[in-house]
Amino acid sequence: MPGSTGPDASPRGLLSIFPHPDDESYGAAGLMALAAAADNPVWVLCVTNGDQGGRPGEIGVDHSLDPEIRLEELRCACREMGIAEPIFLGYRDSGMEGWGAPEGSLSKADSEEVVERMLEVIRRLRPAVIVTFDPGGIYGHPDHVKCSATATEAYRRAAAEPGGPVALYHQVMPRSRIAGMRAAMEEERRRSGDTTPPSEDDLRQQEAFERLARPDEEITTIVEIGEVLDRKLAALACHDSQMRGRRWDDPEVRAGLEQMFGRETFVRVDPAPQAGEREKLPMALEWGGR
Numbered sequence: 467m468p469g470s471t472g473p474d475a476s477p478r479g480l481l482s483i484f485p486h487p488d489d490e491s492y493g494a495a496g497l498m499a500l501a502a503a504a505d506n507p508v509w510v511l512c513v514t515n516g517d518q519g520g521r522p523g524e525i526g527v528d529h530s531l532d533p534e535i536r537l538e539e540l541r542c543a544c545r546e547m548g549i550a551e552p553i554f555l556g557y558r559d560s561g562m563e564g565w566g567a568p569e570g571s572l573s574k575a576d577s578e579e580v581v582e583r584m585l586e587v588i589r590r591l592r593p594a595v596i597v598t599f600d601p602g603g604i605y606g607h608p609d610h611v612k613c614s615a616t617a618t619e620a621y622r623r624a625a626a627e628p629g630g631p632v633a634l635y636h637q638v639m640p641r642s643r644i645a646g647m648r649a650a651m652e653e654e655r656r657r658s659g660d661t662t663p664p665s666e667d668d669l670r671q672q673e674a675f676e677r678l679a680r681p682d683e684e685i686t687t688i689v690e691i692g693e694v695l696d697r698k699l700a701a702l703a704c705h706d707s708q709m710r711g712r713r714w715d716d717p718e719v720r721a722g723l724e725q726m727f728g729r730e731t732f733v734r735v736d737p738a739p740q741a742g743e744r745e746k747l748p749m750a751l752e753w754g755g756r
């Protein structure tokens with residue numbers, strides 16, 4: 467469209483800002499695939515390269531992983547979602563709480579610098595809608611928390627500029643889904659033959675996950691993603707280094723996967739919702755006849 471990227475053009479499409487390759491697929495792959503199928507431009511901005519995503523002892527004695535593995539996994543996921551190539555800010559992954567974040571990691575980066583770098587991307591792409599984690603980052607990972615804070619600030623600054631984005635969403639986990647998720651994950655673990663006992667990090671993560679889930683009445687936006695569930699599962703499957711042998715394509719686990727991943731949940735942060743307001747799809751995107 468001539469002029470669609472000029473300074474007077476209206477913002478269009480969806481930019482997801484997440485800290486690690488795979489966060490986007492767990493939280494928002496269905497929304498992104500639906501938005502792309504309805505002809506919205508859709509992008510993922512990935513803040514770190516996810517290089518602390520290995521299991522202890524996989525390489526040497528630490529959690530480090532060749533970052534190129536995870537960058538390639540995210541490229542694969544974006545192809546499965548039918549969206550643009552991912553954009554990376556290239557910070558190092560901070561690892562889980564207590565691991566000792568490496569130099570160059572997101573948690574050691576200057577927040578103002580991170581916000582400014584996100585703003586550059588927002589100004590260039592001109593999305594209408596931005597999605598990121600909620601402030602607790604689902605389970606409190608330091609990169610998740612910092613990504614939420616910096617992306618939210620970048621949104622606020624960009625939204626104040628002419629032609630800036632018009633809506634901000636936080637991706638959240640509703641409390642009502644915790645019990646079902648736990649059951650589905652245990653079932654999935656049993657089927658995949660994963661017999662390793664949960665590590666201390668796993669247990670800490672589980673506790674934080676339950677503590678940081680949001681009360682259901684705070685959730686504004688519940689997106690039913692059944693028609694693109696296969697795309698979401700394919701995107702998740704791209705993140706093979708994080709799957710610990712899980713298989714998502716086994717027809718026997720399909721019902722559990724629908725239960726676990728069949729809808730995605732968000733809180734609309736801006737514009738602030740009216741009391742009790744609920745929507746089925748985020749505003750400011752093109753949804754055709756939906």
Ligand SMILES: [Zn+2]
Binds near residue numbers: 485486489607610
């Ligand atoms: Zn993450």
